[in-house]
Amino acid sequence: MKSSASLRGKIVFVTGGSGGLGKAISQALAAKGAHVTIFARREGPLADAKSEIQKFISEPSQEIRAVAIDLSDASKVDEAFRAQPRMADALYCVAGGNHAENGFLVDIKASDLENCMRNNYYSAAFPAKALLNIWTEDDAKKASGAPRANPRLRQIVFVSSAAAFLGLPGSIAYTRFYLEQDTKTPLTKRMQGTDCSIAELESRYPTSAKVASQIIAAVGNGEFIICKDSMAASLLFTNMIGPSPKRGLGIADSLLGWLVGWFVWPVLRRRWEAMCREDGEELGRVRGQ
Ligand SMILES: NC(=O)c1ccc[n+]([C@@H]2O[C@H](COP(=O)([O-])OP(=O)(O)OC[C@H]3O[C@@H](n4cnc5c(N)ncnc54)[C@H](OP(=O)(O)O)[C@@H]3O)[C@@H](O)[C@H]2O)c1
Numbered sequence: 001m002k003s004s005a006s007l008r009g010k011i012v013f014v015t016g017g018s019g020g021l022g023k024a025i026s027q028a029l030a031a032k033g034a035h036v037t038i039f040a041r042r043e044g045p046l047a048d049a050k051s052e053i054q055k056f057i058s059e060p061s062q063e064i065r066a067v068a069i070d071l072s073d074a075s076k077v078d079e080a081f082r083a084q085p086r087m088a089d090a091l092y093c094v095a096g097g098n099h100a101e102n103g104f105l106v107d108i109k110a111s112d113l114e115n116c117m118r119n120n121y122y123s124a125a126f127p128a129k130a131l132l133n134i135w136t137e138d139d140a141k142k143a144s145g146a147p148r149a150n151p152r153l154r155q156i157v158f159v160s161s162a163a164a165f166l167g168l169p170g171s172i173a174y175t176r177f178y179l180e181q182d183t184k185t186p187l188t189k190r191m192q193g194t195d196c197s198i199a200e201l202e203s204r205y206p207t208s209a210k211v212a213s214q215i216i217a218a219v220g221n222g223e224f225i226i227c228k229d230s231m232a233a234s235l236l237f238t239n240m241i242g243p244s245p246k247r248g249l250g251i252a253d254s255l256l257g258w259l260v261g262w263f264v265w266p267v268l269r270r271r272w273e274a275m276c277r278e279d280g281e282e283l284g285r286v287r288g289q
Contacts, residue, residue, distance in 0.1 A: 016095030
């Protein structure tokens, strides 16, 4: 699918637009001329983010709106989307994060798992479903029988960490990358290679603003899978590709998937299994088992 890169005058909803990557995406969209509506739970950060995004608009007619809502409530999401003065052309699902849910399954609470699903899975699935329903109803109203020559392009973009491709012990829920460092288990940090200072991590990983502009540019080019600026994310994706669409001609993804499956995972598997055993023995000693 090739899409138009122009965002001028487009209406874009951004979930999680009051923080981190959602705010950076909203700012980048506003700078490209889009009307942006952000959705999150807390009023204070929403109001602050709204004024910060407002500073990026390129035309006075652009509208920046903020809606306080818990996106894990399906009926509220549907109601809030339908109550907006204009229907969205695109939806960026960026809400997420769980600071409290890091840890081994044995240590975290069942309610932590529920929160994790609410704030990461339902907060993306419900807005996507609500908007799809609204779009479908709109199309049905306008349909005159014959299919339209130029169907209207609408886009839903799901954002997640590359950690979604990789289940690591102690990383039940991916959280805000730097914030999570203080609740992540030492084993998880060692396996991820993140057992270093925040300053070192910041020098290693791109900023939210950079990630945001890469995502928007790739969405504008009609890309389905976006693993920008990270060879590690690309390698993980190629090995978990399943029936997902491949990037470009697909040949690079096929070759990388083969390479990773045959040569990288066998080494990592042995290494990580040994690390898990050592950590388990150490924890057993500490907990007196
Ligand atoms: N930051 C980056 O550069 C980066 C890079 C790659 C991928 N990502 C991915 O982007 C996603 C967000 O990360 P982040 O770093 O931007 O996190 P963040 O700074 O903690 O922001 C999370 C946003 O989601 C909102 N939110 C969370 N649960 C919600 C709910 N139930 N209903 C409504 N809003 C909710 C939060 O607002 P309230 O708490 O007020 O609701 C906040 O606006 C994660 O999946 C992360 O893996 C981020």
